[in-house]
Amino acid sequence: MASLPINVRKLGLTRYEAVFAEMQTFTRARDDSSADEVWLTQHYPVFTQGQAGKPEHILNAGEIPVVQSDRGGQVTYHGPGQITAYLLLDLRRLGIGVRDLVCGMEKAMLHTLGVFGVEAYARPDAPGVYVDGNKIGSLGLRVRRGCSYHGLSLNVDMDLAPFARINPCGLTDVGVTHIADFAAVALKEAEEVLLSALEAQFEITLRRPDRS
Numbered sequence: 001m002a003s004l005p006i007n008v009r010k011l012g013l014t015r016y017e018a019v020f021a022e023m024q025t026f027t028r029a030r031d032d033s034s035a036d037e038v039w040l041t042q043h044y045p046v047f048t049q050g051q052a053g054k055p056e057h058i059l060n061a062g063e064i065p066v067v068q069s070d071r072g073g074q075v076t077y078h079g080p081g082q083i084t085a086y087l088l089l090d091l092r093r094l095g096i097g098v099r100d101l102v103c104g105m106e107k108a109m110l111h112t113l114g115v116f117g118v119e120a121y122a123r124p125d126a127p128g129v130y131v132d133g134n135k136i137g138s139l140g141l142r143v144r145r146g147c148s149y150h151g152l153s154l155n156v157d158m159d160l161a162p163f164a165r166i167n168p169c170g171l172t173d174v175g176v177t178h179i180a181d182f183a184a185v186a187l188k189e190a191e192e193v194l195l196s197a198l199e200a201q202f203e204i205t206l207r208r209p210d211r212s
Contacts, residue, residue, distance in 0.1 A: 004035070004205075005205040005206065005207040006035070006036045006037060006038055006089075006204055006205065006206050006207065007035060007036075007037050007038075007206075007207050007209075008037070008038045008039075008040060008195065008206050008207060008208050008209060009037055009038070009039045009040070009209065010040045010041075010191075010208075010209055010210075011039055011040065011041040012041065012042070013041070013042050013043070013044065013080060014041045014042070014043055014044070015043065015044050015046075016043045016044070016046040016048060016067055016078060017046075017067055019039070019041060019043070019086070020067070020069060023039075023086060023088065023149040023150070024070075024149070026088055026149070027088065027144050027147050027149045028144075030090070030145075030147055032090075032093070034090070036088060036089045036090055036093075036094075037088045038085060038086065038087055038088070038151075038195070038198070038206060039085070039086040039088065040083065040084070040085055040086075040191055040195075041084050041086070042078075042079075042080050042081065042082060042083070042084065042187075043078035043079065043080075043082075043084060044079070044080070045064045045065075045077070045078070045079045045080075045162060046064060046065050046066075046067055046077070046078050046079075047061055047064055047065070047066045047067070047075055047076070047077055047162075047165075047166060048066075048067050048068075048069045048071075048075065048076055048077075048078065048140075049066060049067070049068050049069060049074070049075045050069055050071050050072055050073035050074050050075065050076075050140055051069075051070060051071065051072055051073075052072060052073060052074055052170075053068075053073070053074045053075050053170070054074065054170065057074055057075050057166055057167040057170050058075055058165070058166050059164075059165050059166055059167065060165045061165060061166075062165060064077075064162055064165070069140070069150070070142050071140035071141060071142050071150040072140055072141055072142065073127070073138075073139070073140045073169060073170075074167075074169045074170030075166050075167070075168070075169070075170065076138050076140070076153070076166070076168055076169055077162045077163050077165075077166060077168070078153060079158050079159060079162060080158060080159075081155070081156055081157045081158030081159070081178070081180075081187065082153050082154065082155050082156060082158045082178075083153065083154045083156055083187065083190060083191055083194060084151070084152070084153045085151045085152050085153075085154075085194065085198075086149060086150060086151040087101070087105070087148055087149070087150075087151040087152075087198075088147070088148065088149050089101075089147065089148045090146060090147050091143065091146050091147065091148055092146040094202065094204070096202060098141070098143055098148075101141065101148060102127060102139060102141070103122075104198070104201040104202055105139055105151065105152045105198075105201075106122045106127070106128070106129055106137075106139065107122075107197070107201050108152075108194060108197035108198045108200075108201050109129045109136075109137040109152060109154050109194070109197075110122065110129055111193075111197040111200070111201075112154065112190060112193045112194045112197050113129065113131070113136065113137075113179065115193050116179055116182070116183045116185050116190070116193075117182065117183055118131060118136075118179060118182045118183065119131065120136060120137075126169065126171060126174075127139045128169065129154075130174070131177050131182075132177075133174065133175065134174065134175040134176055134177040135168055135169065135171070135174050135175070135176050135177070136154065136155050136176070136177050136178060136179070137152060137153065137154045137155065138152065138153045138168075138169060139151070139152050140152075154179075154190065154194065155176065155177065155178035155179065156178060156179045156180065156185060156187050156190045157178060157179065157180035157185070157187065158178055158180075160176050160177070160178060163176040195208070
């Protein structure tokens, strides 16, 4: 596992296209000595279509842009009030397999939700995290030369209406929820709990920009 701290970058509210391009550039330029990073952001409203995405799962995008991504999976929505965490990790150096990464991200979200009293679960047939049949957390990854990018999104307190314009993650029988349906939680508080959960899951140290 990693012995050096991994820097956390808090990007604030961003446009998906710019961060997506920056992730690709970061990953292409990596070598064996490159430091790992975790990026936290919220995106302006956007639908992102994964590599397996089918156009019929976008029901009515309207004024919200649709961006083709190179992550796995189907279509999803990003917007303000949702934590999006991008894990730019050298998996070989960390000794983490792709399946371990997926399971670890799910467990980190489950722990985060549990801290706020939200009883959630993962599904073996559909990656992500669910509450009472409704999706609350999503995953999407790309691995290039043993290095991951993209990551997870966790709905904290957001406008859920745009999800009705798509079949989230290609699922036609699943609704969407957020932490605000169960507890009043500040996004910064949820971010910190999530970062701590990621540290525990992957036995890493994350260096926050707001800590000395």
